Amino acid sequence: xxxxxxxxxxxxxxxxxxxxxxxxxxxxxxxxxxxxxxxxxxxxxxxxxxxxxxxxxxxxxxxxxxxxxxxxxxxxxxxxxxxxxxxxxxxxxxxxxxxxxxxxxxxxxxxxxxxxxxxxxxxxxxxxxxxxxxxxxxxxxxxxxxxxxx
Numbered sequence: 293x294x295x296x297x298x299x300x301x302x303x304x305x306x307x308x309x310x311x312x313x314x315x316x317x318x319x320x321x322x323x324x325x326x327x328x329x330x331x332x333x334x335x336x337x338x339x340x341x342x343x344x345x346x347x348x349x350x351x352x353x354x355x356x357x358x359x360x361x362x363x364x365x366x367x368x369x370x371x372x373x374x375x376x377x378x379x380x381x382x383x384x385x386x387x388x389x390x391x392x393x394x395x396x397x398x399x400x401x402x403x404x405x406x407x408x409x410x411x412x413x414x415x416x417x418x419x420x421x422x423x424x425x426x427x428x429x430x431x432x433x434x435x436x437x438x439x440x441x442x
Contacts, residue, residue: 319345320408387426
């Protein structure tokens with residue numbers, strides 16, 4: 293059972309966490325800008341790419357809830373729920389999920405509705421970087437497993 297759960301956990305992590313990780317990185321560059329030209333209003337930007345990235349962030353971000361659920365099931369089957377690296381990964385995953393749901397997705401939605409200032413773009417880029425860094429740390433924890441009982 294553990295090999296199956298591990299396979300499901302890893303495949304879901306790749307398929308469900310990867311797309312929002314890329315989308316949050318690309319969105320700030322494609323978000324509509326709140327800049328007007330001295331010669332008059334600029335042409336209306338093509339928002340289709342930004343809308344697509346926002347949808348990818350929302351849909352795959354929601355699907356990514358399955359990743360920690362499979363991880364928890366795997367940790368229970370393996371008897372590892374109390375190991376430090378599992379607990380740290382769970383906390384970091386919760387922080388990444390909260391960041392996505394409470395800050396990144398609303399910021400993207402606001403940018404699509406009202407256009408993004410340069411400060412908004414920098415903030416979205418920073419939040420995306422933090423989101424991705426959290427996932428990098430989780431992956432390193434999964435590989436290194438500090439404090440694991442072998």
